[in-house]
Amino acid sequence: MRTLYDKIWEAHLVRQKEGEPALLYIDLHLIHEVTSPQAFEGLRINSRKLRRPELTFATVDHAIPTIGRDLPFNDPIAWKQVETLRQNCRDFGVRLYDMDRKEQGIVHVFGPEQGLTQPGFTVVCGDSHTSTHGAFGALAFGIGTSEVEHVFATQTLPQTKAKNLLINVKGELPFGVTAKDLILAIINKIGTSGGTGYVIEYAGDAIKGLSMEGRMTVCNMTIEGGARAGLIAPDETTFTYLKGRKFAPEGDGWEKAVEYWRTLPTDKGAAFDRTVEIDASSLAPFVTWGTSPEMSAMITDRVPDAPPPGRDPHSFSKALEYMGLEPSQPIQQIAIDRAFIGSCTNSRIEDLREAASVAKGHKVAGSVSAMVVPGSMKIKEQAEAEGLAEIFTNAGFEWRDAGCSMCLAMNEDVLSEGERCASTSNRNFEGRQGRGGRTHLVSPSMAAAAAIAGHFVDVRNWEFRN
Amino acid sequence: MRPFDRHTGKAVAIDLANIDTDQIIPKQFLKRIERTGYGQFLFNDWRFNSDGSIQEDFPLNDPAYSEASILITGANFGCGSSREHAPWSILDHGFRAVIAPSFADIFHNNSLKNGLLPITLPDDVVDRLIDSSKQPGGLEISIDLEEQSVKGKDVDEKFEISAFAKFSLLNGLDDIGLTLQHEVDIERFERNSVSLYRFSTF
Numbered sequence: 153m154r155t156l157y158d159k160i161w162e163a164h165l166v167r168q169k170e171g172e173p174a175l176l177y178i179d180l181h182l183i184h185e186v187t188s189p190q191a192f193e194g195l196r197i198n199s200r201k202l203r204r205p206e207l208t209f210a211t212v213d214h215a216i217p218t219i220g221r222d223l224p225f226n227d228p229i230a231w232k233q234v235e236t237l238r239q240n241c242r243d244f245g246v247r248l249y250d251m252d253r254k255e256q257g258i259v260h261v262f263g264p265e266q267g268l269t270q271p272g273f274t275v276v277c278g279d280s281h282t283s284t285h286g287a288f289g290a291l292a293f294g295i296g297t298s299e300v301e302h303v304f305a306t307q308t309l310p311q312t313k314a315k316n317l318l319i320n321v322k323g324e325l326p327f328g329v330t331a332k333d334l335i336l337a338i339i340n341k342i343g344t345s346g347g348t349g350y351v352i353e354y355a356g357d358a359i360k361g362l363s364m365e366g367r368m369t370v371c372n373m374t375i376e377g378g379a380r381a382g383l384i385a386p387d388e389t390t391f392t393y394l395k396g397r398k399f400a401p402e403g404d405g406w407e408k409a410v411e412y413w414r415t416l417p418t419d420k421g422a423a424f425d426r427t428v429e430i431d432a433s434s435l436a437p438f439v440t441w442g443t444s445p446e447m448s449a450m451i452t453d454r455v456p457d458a459p460p461p462g463r464d465p466h467s468f469s470k471a472l473e474y475m476g477l478e479p480s481q482p483i484q485q486i487a488i489d490r491a492f493i494g495s496c497t498n499s500r501i502e503d504l505r506e507a508a509s510v511a512k513g514h515k516v517a518g519s520v521s522a523m524v525v526p527g528s529m530k531i532k533e534q535a536e537a538e539g540l541a542e543i544f545t546n547a548g549f550e551w552r553d554a555g556c557s558m559c560l561a562m563n564e565d566v567l568s569e570g571e572r573c574a575s576t577s578n579r580n581f582e583g584r585q586g587r588g589g590r591t592h593l594v595s596p597s598m599a600a601a602a603a604i605a606g607h608f609v610d611v612r613n614w615e616f617r618n
Numbered sequence: 619m620r621p622f623d624r625h626t627g628k629a630v631a632i633d634l635a636n637i638d639t640d641q642i643i644p645k646q647f648l649k650r651i652e653r654t655g656y657g658q659f660l661f662n663d664w665r666f667n668s669d670g671s672i673q674e675d676f677p678l679n680d681p682a683y684s685e686a687s688i689l690i691t692g693a694n695f696g697c698g699s700s701r702e703h704a705p706w707s708i709l710d711h712g713f714r715a716v717i718a719p720s721f722a723d724i725f726h727n728n729s730l731k732n733g734l735l736p737i738t739l740p741d742d743v744v745d746r747l748i749d750s751s752k753q754p755g756g757l758e759i760s761i762d763l764e765e766q767s768v769k770g771k772d773v774d775e776k777f778e779i780s781a782f783a784k785f786s787l788l789n790g791l792d793d794i795g796l797t798l799q800h801e802v803d804i805e806r807f808e809r810n811s812v813s814l815y816r817f818s819t820f
Contacts, residue, residue, distance in 0.1 A: 175804075186701075190653045298702060405818055466692075562648065
């Protein structure tokens, strides 16, 4: 009896020898401008080529502007990095989905959207949020630049098998509580290093009930709980999402693929090294108050007055000081300056629909500046066709082009010192969205509601104007 | 990769858990296309104020630790982004090893591939090392990878490391060369196994 992780692992074993890491075959390698240049350089120095260039796909997302793209970049170093990727893709025969393509987008939005990410695959990318692709029942994890070079040259990676952690989410998510709140709750429970050394499988009724977008949100933030990969068993929801996408199997291949994919879910009775139970029905919308994704509270709660048991006391007091918050302050009294809806965690069409349903008929508070950055140009187009863009702009949100934007603030979308942001992204680290910036992680609907109210509010009590 | 066998050096402690790679090297320094020269940006936002002046109370700015080559920190060091710029900047700044109660997986991997030795020791041992490093005169530590030992004042500890990582570090071997020796296995896998799970061509 094997877990989903065991099955994918075994199907990809190229070589295994006692005392050495296993050699694992890689089916899909996604690259972007920031973590690839040194890997290409390494190939050049050693006169190596890409072993299987057709299994590598490139897009630009991290450092590119989300506005004024027809103009030269204001940042010459970022421009050089993008130009370097272009040259490398030409030299080594890699398909690049550049800024002029409608497929361009955040690498973890792009891959699934194009049908590249498929159940049972191994997927890697030089980005820790590669865990996103686990939503399809693919073993997907972030790698460093040396490993990027290794995959380029060999289409394999030496890996040591992780342990199996099952997170079983029973019950149903209540109204107003989303996949984002669920993963924040999970990280709150296990801690930011709770999953270190494990691959997590998410299961249970609440997970089965999620759309692919919601599943991607959950798997995306797996790395914030310390695990490199999170998996969800493929099912009808997965197949429906994939069918007809550009690189998905077709015709006879589709039938065979589905037949194979149905064999992947964890066998009944397979053993996990550890199991964590969560009751979805007990959850409320979550807001982070600190500088680690584990530092979060429900919207009805307060900032804690002491570090939770087992958590580092130095980090606790440093976090409160950095965030400019008082112990016991009610979360709903925290006023914001900025709102950011986007990132590989929450920039898909369903996220935008969720935020738009809150924003419709309202106006962003005068004290807040808010922006929506779709995950891909395809999503941008779809959101415009569905009238979501108009809802956002009417409400006073800026409507941008696709990219990572203010999730990591490598481009010009940056918080100023002391600014406080309701953000749908994945990391509230010190300075993540700009030096001295204060990030509160929330769901898209909570971010939209905070932008309108000017402070955090409980979206379960929202006045929807449809 | 620069080999690692033995190293003796002064230790400096940053006594915080969950130090993420955004702190180790903030994103504004990730736009360069080189592998070198990142040491000047290590812990930039903790070492320097926004106006570029030095933050006096940050340990790395204390002249007593200017020669430090061993970094001691709290648990889960290197969490967050997979940027290999993190170990590059630590090495380029002059560190050869990091000692902590635990490391984030990706950072741990990235370090091993660059000749930066991540050493995991129990909490109480790390606490003692941190205390000793703060005493006048500081703390000198000797690391022997072959023996898997860490020695210093009042400390004589063994650490765990996989036999494979140890061998690669001792010999300064890079993985790609090793893997390419198994090209026959990769070809066999591509011929026989890929069609069992892949049903579309890209």
